[in-house]
Amino acid sequence: MVRPEKILKELSNLWVDLGHEQQQESDTAGAGVLRACSMTFVTIADESEDPSNLGETVAMLMKEHPSRSVLIRLRPCDDQVLESRVFAQCWMPFGQRRQICCEQIEITASLASLDDVPGVVLPLAVADLPVILWSRSPRLFDMPAFPRIAAMCDKLILDTDAFTSEQHAFDLLSAELKGERLVADLAWSRITRWRETVSQIFVNEECLNALPSLTRVVVEYGSAKPKPEAIYLAAWLQNCLSAVGSKTHVDLLHSEGPVISAVTLSAGGTCDVSIRSAGGGAVEVSANRLSTKSFFPEPSDYLALQEELSITRRDPAFDAAVPVASQYARQLQ
């Protein structure tokens, strides 16, 4: 049995203890614990997931997005299990004398107890601040308790890469996007660097003017079948080209390499663009016969979440990309 009041009391005691500890350790007046919070960040993951990896991601996020973190671990059993523990995630900024701490609550719930989770989490949400739900478990979306759990949050973050069927994932997203709630997909966040590089090339007027003359646009993917990232990139390019009246179709082609191995936009010599993965995060960018090298950071949940947590309103480019991505996924089936 988990009682939210008890958790809140434990959290309160935790702060008092941290304050005492810090005062005993520090001789300097004015030192202490700084409490930081900008949101309630709820993570739902299967219990089988490595908690240390997950904990590390959440801890890294705390520095940029201090939050009350609630980690719900789903136990695949039919018994009624609902347990909790509270602890603090603290760090001492370099050269400073005061610790920054954030609260973390871990709740373990069996699938049979999933219905009880909203009743526990809702009172734990920090007042006046947004509640963000990061669901790492695709099966959560098919559970009867999902609507009640999702209703708690202002923004829902999922990862279509974790779904076995892209089509199902895009359909689910399309349905979610019809509502008021903000929705984000980490697969979409992972292509930001690709999109940004394309955009940067078209700051050049010569290339921009050549847009209507594009004859061939290709997204190359290295996986056996295109992953959501490659599908999103093709969908986004398609939308951008349509917005300027181009009828060019964006093709998805298999090639060797990572999830996205290249993007090429050809205009028969007036502006030929190629962005090609060169391994180790390096990307060869070639536009108008000028070649440069750029470097994309290694994609990670941390980086994708860091980007998503900074966005507090609807993302029109994403909203427009989802239905087109869904069409691509359907054609690829």
Added chain:
Amino acid sequence: MVNHMAGENPFHDPLRFERKVPECAVVIFGANGDLTKRKLMPALYRLAFERRLSPGFAVIGISRTPMSDDQFREKMRESVQKFLEDSPFDENVWSSFAQGLFYMAGNVDDAKCYTDLKQCLEGVEKQRRTGGNVLFYLSTQPSQYGPTATGLGVVGLNKGDGWRRLVVEKPFGHDLASSRELSTTLHKVFVEEDLYRIDHYLGKETVQNILALRFGNGIFEPLWNRRYISHVQITAAESIGVEGRGAYYQEAGALRDMIQNHLLQVMATVTMEPSASFQPNSVRDERSKLLRSVRVMRPDEVARYAVAGQYGPARLGGENVPGFRQEQGVDPQSQTDTYAAATFFIDNWRWAKVPFYIRSGKRLPKRVSEISIQFHEAPHAVFGNGFAEKAIPNLLILRIQPEEGVSLKFLSKRPGTGMTLRPVSMDFNYGSSFGERSPSAYETLLLDAITGDATLYTRQDMVEASWAVVEPILEVWQTSRFNFPNYAAGSWGPTASDVMLAQHGHVWRKP
């Protein structure tokens, strides 16, 4: 579907991408100097690291020293590795960035330098596709600003296919007349809109955050006036001495070096009226209007409202520290102010009769820059005498450096059965609340200049208004004979500075 206007980049996503950075060449005059090595090149590298620069980007360094492109690249690499702050050095990013670095030996006093530069720029433009856009950065001696701008104009480099902008470092003249003269020279070649006078203080995150704090929140602005604010103290203290810049500093002094530019700009940011929008000229109009409202002292008021100081030798941290007159290159009888403090009043409805105390000095106890806004005390002592140890007013501290942030000091009940009050501090630490690295002032300002955003740059009317404010003080000080040194290194300045505040019943805060 997201619709785009003709001529707009349909791929741009303002929600997620950083600002669009056009292709351009940055021409740095004084490329072998300290500023280029310590600030400009690390800032440009960092922008490259963050993928903020366009693929069509190039830097042309110019100085007298003969060097090949490769030697220049190697030299800049060493500087970036040495002076890069809070950021890793990535070999791959550097090698890609370094391909866009070029060097040209030239003497800015020689007309040939400009014809050579024109030729060099044409080559670089073809090779790097910089789109004809050029940002000229004068990182030279101030005396070379005018001749360099003129030289650029003679060969027509001030105009081209793309935009042409000129960045000038302070000092913008050494008084009002020379500032106007410089401006007239620059205006013969570049229009005011293409002149970017850099004041790196305005590029600091916390100075920008003042605007966010004031105009992004509803709770502060109603209190931001003479009715609630007793006085404001602006401090820029340095613990170091002149560090080998004695000869330069001797000609400048604290009032010219810090107060005329940086601190008056900070004061204007704290006190200006809200602008209608965040457009460059809208914000700069308000800053300028404020600076023109600062009361100009009469000569007979200078002794009362301004204090000059110079540090003498002292023993600090177990070692002997020289006084200013003992520093290398400094006249042993120097009358230069290494400390300056002034009381300013702003003659408008919002700030009438509120004193603004500004001080800046070298060899003070610590390096700190902050704005301390002191509110009036509570009108009636409900808890009677003795409950608080002494009257402690509310303070809002805006820290610029180090540990950028905002603190609010207020009274709280001491735990226990009695009713004793104690001051507590509510802190917002910019660095630790947002773990993200803050860009350096030069990163921000360079990017602004490349993208044509002059919000954080000073305009000629602002420069002239600042000179008009400090010039009467300078004139009186120039004809005075001070009994220097008048403060020991490691102290908070001369006693006269405390007296200046005491006449209004105020005391300096010790940050």
